[in-house]
Amino acid sequence: MVGARLITGSDGYLGSRVTKTLLESTDAQLFLWVRASSSSEFEQKKNSMTDILDLRSKDLRRVEFYSGNLTEDGCFATIDPTAVSNIIHLAAVTRFNVDEETARSVNLEGTARVIEFAKNCRNLERLCHVSTVYASGKRSGVIDETPVTGSDGFANHYERSKWAAEAELIDKCVGIPWSIVRVATVLADDVTGQVSQQNAVHNTLKLLYYGLLSVIPGDASTPLYLVTGEFAADAVIAVLRSGEDSGVYNAAYKRNQCITLGDFVDTAFATFETDSSFKKRRILKPLYADISSFSMLSEAVTGFGDGIMKQAVSSVSPFAEQLFIDKDVKNDRLLKILPHYNPPDARDLVAKTCQYLIQTKWGRASEVVSS
Template identity: 30%
Template sequence: MATRRRRVSVFLTGFPGFLGSALVDRLLDRTDRVDCLVQSAHRDEAERRAAEIAGTDWADRIRLHEGDLTDARVGLADDRYERLADDADEVFHLAAVYDLGVERELARRVNVEGTERVLDFTERADARLQYVSTCYVSGRYGGVFDEAMLREGQSFTNHYEETKYLAEVAVRDRMADGLAATVYRPAITVGDSRTGETQKYDGPYYLIRFLLRQPRLAVFPRLRGATTTELNVVPRDYVVDAIDALSRTDRAVGTTYNLCDPHPPTVADVRSILAAATDRRVLSVPTSQSLLTRVLSVERVRRWTGVDPAVVPYFTHPTRYVCPNARRDLAGTGVSPPAFGAYARTLVEYVRDHPDVPSDAMV
């Protein structure tokens, strides 16, 4: 696979977020500098992470530009916007509101309108776009969802899914008009498979913390279809490794990649894997999705379990994800997703050692 030339500058959104922080570290070995769009509220955290990545002289390699995706010209002054566009050879757009309970207006402004503004910047820069979407643009599509699919008449579980879908539609439309871009769709992304490190406890972490709060014999709800419904989970290091490897090649231009587990566990498998990783015996209690959602919506129950009712629909998610493009173009790179069972205990140990990691989205 051909490797792209060394760049003057990469423009990146989503720093100091979960994926953005790890990706900046990779980008520094192939570009003169990385220009990061950072919200003012996260400036201090961005400086701390930049120093961790690049040392005390980080400002020579990582430039922080305070702005906002919801503002015109992503919140940058005209002269800075033009200067950055003149320098940028590549744009990585990772910033989004990842919150299953996000209000529609906020999700629309950040995920949809923000993406449109990044697309405008990319076209002004005549740059290549690396866009991070999500497998869940599928909504609740019933069946196999491959990398060519997008507009399938699907319904959506929440405003996060819907607005990420609309954002990818906007990206695909610009690609049809000639924009050089690559789309990456991670599945449910958890911490590093080697260290467990993460910035947010959501998704499978709700199950981990629920089990850890219980005695050795733990109660666990069982929904219909648990033995057939897949829960597609990948660790952060796989997602970052894949984006890093694919974004270096010309072959990836115009391509969409489902960054998912080609052999995912079922919900029942995840329950068994996490029971073993938390050293719990599980007593499965049959229930319905509607009843479980109602019970978890009671504030007292939600505080005790630590489980957000917004995750319940994913235990009956009707979609299966396949990734032929990713498997083809990552062949020979050594990059592939490890099985969930191979690193589940690492995730659990990180939760034990770091109980105060938040579940709130970075907004």
């Protein structure tokens, strides 16, 4: 009998996509694990997932909901470990500006709790851990699909905690088949440019659109590793199905298929210019600052209370250093198991995403206003 797939963070952005695909393409039983600190929060999450996944029209016996918190011992205690054949660990705190303690307790110690649970799953076929290409930290050059040492340091606590979680998994999963899927930053749901969850990239685009960021850190030639949510979820599913030996996969497009920071800004501004209200404001493209000048600016605005300038600079600061680092992320191992690889035109994806963000006013408009 096929065992259950336990999905942590199943109601998160990627978790919902992976869950939906497994629901539609397999008969497997799904254990959907969500963070909840009370029974009412758990009920609310169950109801919302039942709606999102349209579970009422499906075989409900296939789906069981569980809850817990990665920061607490015994957070998987209510799950029968013998029923689980695959664990897909997606739950994490994903903010680039997360504090050190939260990043460690959720992303590192939480992963350690997943591993402890996995050791009790005697029918376990695979523990698939979802990580980020930025677990490679400030390392430049080739980023292979192999473990990274972390010796180049990290731009923020999120990166460090995701690297530490990878190291914990590789060290502790003796005898447990494991996979690590390092996902690049999700720019849009798919090639249409639709955005159902915004992150630091969308926030930066918003600051540029409203003229609140006249200086950005970075080298115009730095490649930006941006992917669609569809590609990221397909990569996780492909790794789950591959049955390959333990190992790392980079869910990113190749370096020459990525947009550079300079092209990203130019494409964004070219798209913003098609919007009459942006055009009227005559906003200029930002100037590029080196890291020491940007750090000085960052320190200077710290004294400005809660000013808009301070908010703008501090929202970019946690990933500023990455905008100078030229990584060559390899994905050959992933491509061997991925059924289809059709990376979108990078400029086109950025332009469509900007169009979507303008039309929806970065999520404030209730629906897309057609232009």
